[in-house]
Amino acid sequence: xxxxxxxxxxxxxxxxxxxxxxxxxxxxxxxxxxxxxxxxxxxxxxxxxxxxxxxxxxxxxxxxxxxxxxxxxxxxxxxxxxxxxxxxxxxxxxxxxxxxxxxxxxxxxxxxxxxxxxxxxxxxxxxxxxxxxxxxxxxxxxxxxxxxxxxxxxxxxxxxxxxxxxxxxxxxxxxxxxxxxxxxxxxxxxxxxxxxxxxxxxxxxxxxxxxxxxxxxxxxxxxxxxxxxxxxxxxxxxxxxxxxxxxxxxxxxxxxxxxxxxxxxxxxxxxxxxxxxxxxxxxxxxxxxxxxxxxxxxxxxxxxxxxxxxxxxxxxxxxxxxxxxxxxxxxxxxxxxxxxxxxxxxxxxxxxxxxxxxxxxxxxxxxxxxxxxxxxxxxxxxxxxxxxxxxxxxxxx
Ligand code: PMP
Numbered sequence: 001x002x003x004x005x006x007x008x009x010x011x012x013x014x015x016x017x018x019x020x021x022x023x024x025x026x027x028x029x030x031x032x033x034x035x036x037x038x039x040x041x042x043x044x045x046x047x048x049x050x051x052x053x054x055x056x057x058x059x060x061x062x063x064x065x066x067x068x069x070x071x072x073x074x075x076x077x078x079x080x081x082x083x084x085x086x087x088x089x090x091x092x093x094x095x096x097x098x099x100x101x102x103x104x105x106x107x108x109x110x111x112x113x114x115x116x117x118x119x120x121x122x123x124x125x126x127x128x129x130x131x132x133x134x135x136x137x138x139x140x141x142x143x144x145x146x147x148x149x150x151x152x153x154x155x156x157x158x159x160x161x162x163x164x165x166x167x168x169x170x171x172x173x174x175x176x177x178x179x180x181x182x183x184x185x186x187x188x189x190x191x192x193x194x195x196x197x198x199x200x201x202x203x204x205x206x207x208x209x210x211x212x213x214x215x216x217x218x219x220x221x222x223x224x225x226x227x228x229x230x231x232x233x234x235x236x237x238x239x240x241x242x243x244x245x246x247x248x249x250x251x252x253x254x255x256x257x258x259x260x261x262x263x264x265x266x267x268x269x270x271x272x273x274x275x276x277x278x279x280x281x282x283x284x285x286x287x288x289x290x291x292x293x294x295x296x297x298x299x300x301x302x303x304x305x306x307x308x309x310x311x312x313x314x315x316x317x318x319x320x321x322x323x324x325x326x327x328x329x330x331x332x333x334x335x336x337x338x339x340x341x342x343x344x345x346x347x348x349x350x351x352x353x354x355x356x357x358x359x360x361x362x363x364x365x366x367x368x369x370x371x372x373x374x375x376x377x378x379x380x381x382x383x384x385x386x387x388x389x390x391x392x393x394x395x396x397x
Contacts, residue, residue: 006288006296008378014284015376023347023384028167028195028325028372031220033281040280041222044273052272053246067272070279071262074227077282078193078212079203084235086228086262087270091194092121094213094228095161097265098190099129101238102159112159113152113187115144116362117166120355122192126161136162138362141319142169150181157187164196168354168368170301170322172200179208188234194218198374199297199324201290204229216274220374221281225274228265235261242267285375293375297324300373304382311389317368327354327368330389333396335369341395342388349385 012018014034024032044066050059052067068082075082088094104110112126115136126133134157136149144162153160160182164173175191182189188210196202197214204212211234215226230238240247240258244267249257258264285293304326308314313331330338335351342349350370353360360366371385 006292006375008296008376011288011376012378018376021346023345023381025347025349025371025373025377025381025385027198027374027377028218028370029350030217030223031198031374032376033222034220034284036284037221037277037280041273041277044276049273051269063272066279067270067275070275070282073279073282073286075229077202077286078197078214078229079205080212080229081232083260083262084229084232086230086235086265087275088213088226088228088265089224089271090215090217090226091192091213092125092215092226094211094226095122095190095192096125096129097228097241098159098211098213098230098238099125099131101241101265103237103239104158109156109158111157112161113149113157113182115149115162117142117144117169117171117356117359118161118163119167119192119194120357122161122163123358126159131159135358138171141171142166142317143171143319144173144178146174146177146181149178153181153185153187155185157182157185159190160187161190161192163192163194164202165194165200165323165325166318166356166359167195167325168327168356168359168370169318170195170325170327170372171319172196172321172323175207175209179210182210183208195323195325198285198293199290200294210234216278216281219278219281220285222271222274222277225271225278227278232261235265238265240264240267244268246270288375294323296375297373297377300324300377300379300382301326303379304371304373304385307382307386308389311386312393314389317363324374325370325372327370329365329368330392330396333392335367337396338369338389338392341392342385345384345388345391347381347384347388 050063052064111132179189190211191209193214212229217223247267317327339351
């Protein structure tokens with residue numbers, strides 16, 4: 001397998017944290033940051049710093065332009081319009097926002113269809129906000145079983161909330177079909193795009209979903225910021241979630257009125273520096289191009305799966321065409337032990353339940369080992385992983 005599309009060695013040089021030959025295979029947890037993002041945040045925090053939206057002085061006006069430019073960049077990156085993009089702290093907060101603020105349509109229950117593979121952040125908010133939760137099973141190779149979803153959906157459901165790409169299995173959702181199924185019973189589709197946005201071209205209009213959420217830190221941007229995209233009429237119908245500055249129209253003790261979306265959902269001074277970093281991350285990823293990143297990661301997954309499959313008593317989870325993520329278990333070795341030994345070899349993988357305990361239960365394991373790739377990953381990272389696993393095998397006999 002040749003990795004013709006990207007030259008990871010050159011791209012690695014953009015990432016100061018990868019200097020020195022660290023084999024970072026935990027990009028699904030959080031991506032390393034390119035110098036362009038670091039520079040943008042340093043400048044926003046230093047040279048250019050000022051508040052946004054309220055300042056009458058030039059630097060604040062410039063900061064506001066830069067901050068709002070990120071909203072436009074995010075919108076065009078995922079195919080929406082800028083007034084449909086709400087900045088949140090991340091995907092977790094975005095899902096909480098929808099779970100709490102979703103207006104119950106007349107005659108409909110707060111009933112949501114989730115799937116077995118969801119991240120806890122797409123399970124617990126619905127539980128906390130009092131939704132009745134139904135759980136769609138998976139196919140044998142670990143994809144959300146949309147035939148089962150079709151049988152399970154009823155006119156009582158007002159929401160379907162599925163991951164676009166599983167953070168454990170890398171399995172990909174047919175979003176278009178999921179949207180059609182949800183809409184056929186009058187429900188809406190929320191897509192958790194955390195693991196998709198960094199590795200697949202996303203166009204919310206073509207996908208037909210109603211809500212799309214993601215976190216910047218998995219897209220090579222800063223922590224502390226992410227986005228909720230929702231169709232304009234859905235945001236219009238949603239009451240405010242948190243109260244405070246910036247989300248109002250007029251405030252009096254008798255009656256307070258609210259700003260239109262997206263400001264209605266952005267109470268308080270926002271994550272200004274992080275938003276500018278997110279804009280730089282979108283620019284960086286867009287310049288390389290999602291089709292190239294996707295092809296690159298697909299080649300890495302194919303190579304990693306083929307090499308892992310040759311190792312004795314190693315079980316691979318997830319479908320052949322998993323997006324950027326490979327989960328596995330080594331018989332007789334706890335994933336944490338494997339992770340520790342690999343760390344000694346300069347290889348960083350994830351070991352644990354990956355915030356997907358229902359999926360672990362479904363797979364019948366307490367934890368898995370997970371290698372996940374990014375645009376900077378290369379064949380050398382896979383070779384180091386395989387060497388480390390072979391050493392672990394020798395240690396455990
Ligand atoms: N959904 C998926 C599929 C994820 O991988 C993650 C992060 N691991 C989240 C949601 C939550 O993202 P965050 O913690 O950045 O809000």
